Amino acid sequence: MDCLEIKGGRTLSGTIRISGAKNAALPILSATLLAEGAFRLSEVPSLEDVRIFAELLRELGVEIKSLEDSTFLIDSSKLNSHEAPYELVRRMRASVLVLGPLVARLGRARVSLPGGCAIGARPIDFHLKGLELMGAKLEIRQGFVEARARRLRGAQIYFDIPSVTGTENLMMAACLAKGKTVLENAAREPEVVALGNMLKEMGADIHGLGTDTIIIHGSRHLRPVTCTIIPDRIEAGTYLMAAGAAGGELTIENCVPEHLDTVMLKLKAAGLKLKIIDSDKIRVRRRGRLNSVDVKTQPYPGFPTDLQAQIMVLMAVAGKLSVITETIFENRFMHVAELKRLGADIRVEGRSAIVRGVKHLNGAPVMATDLRASACLVLAGLAAKGTTLVQGVHHLDRGYERMDEKLAQVGARIRRVKMQDSDPG
């Protein structure tokens, strides 16, 4: 079993290039189900979640060729199955993104229900209710949702909470439905906009992307396209915070600074020096101790829940007291117990973590429980004195492309070791 050994206390210096966004790549891969013919996707990140999604599409009869340079050639002309098996959905919840496109294109879908996960219950009721409103007949049988519709029809759909994959699933379904669909209180995340822009290229009639009301006029056919995956704002935010944790100066290149507006405001308030250079680079510098700031996660453009665990590391070594409130997922503080093992002073009260900054963290063996928690523990390892051994690295590989290599290139002492080779001392 792989783990990461990090010898902390080294400042970082150099440039890190950001990869394509996982959360944009997955819905965009799914959108290739909506049209026959050859798609070309570039900047597809090399991640475990992308490999699982590609495996799922292949199970459905989609042809996928992955080239050396992060390009995928995809053709779903031979789509011959409507079933997403438990084995794949269990490994990755975002597999539910095939539900909308399959019902829209084939008139039926059978998709395993994902169940809970480490960060909360994460239901998919919005996806299901939306499809029902669009005329699909749904049945839950043997852990699968079975959906049927000769042709979906447009509908007015309101999200109680602006769900990211819910918006994506229903937006894709609406593109092939008859008539007009209005998605209200829709998600505004850049990844939703990226998917919408791709669908527009494919010939879909979509208005209101990036706002909370998305209007789609359905059509019978869409065409295949060439598409470049947008840079991963969560990966970029994580490396900005890596510089905050370790100190030094980094240039983050191939990012969209606008997507990180709120994150940069918080990091500036915490005392990091940030400068946008060109249109796709941010320079970050830390000198001295950070300030404590309060953080509350919110749907975009608020502070992303996917960076909550990472900013907690900065607050754990900041000057005073900070309150970090998680409003999106009910169980997203699993990293707190591990940070405490490194000497952090954190108390969880309901949905808030009260973080009293300590002078320094001390290295120890820790266990990652989910994707973003694993990134948080790597950052904590960079900040800590001595050696930190992060176990459960498979979580990290789901969503960060070669994080250990990228950090080693800018001076971090980090290496991937087999459990038995490591020296936690």
Ligand code: UD1
């Ligand atoms: C996506 C991201 C994930 C991110 C999350 C929130 C992808 C592949 N994953 O996950 O990285 O952390 O957005 O930004 O893009 N909810 C319901 N019913 C539903 C759907 C959602 O109650 O049918 C609730 C969820 O439990 C959660 C909230 O809505 O409390 C937001 O979840 P949602 O935006 O759907 O998250 P995902 O799309 O799964």
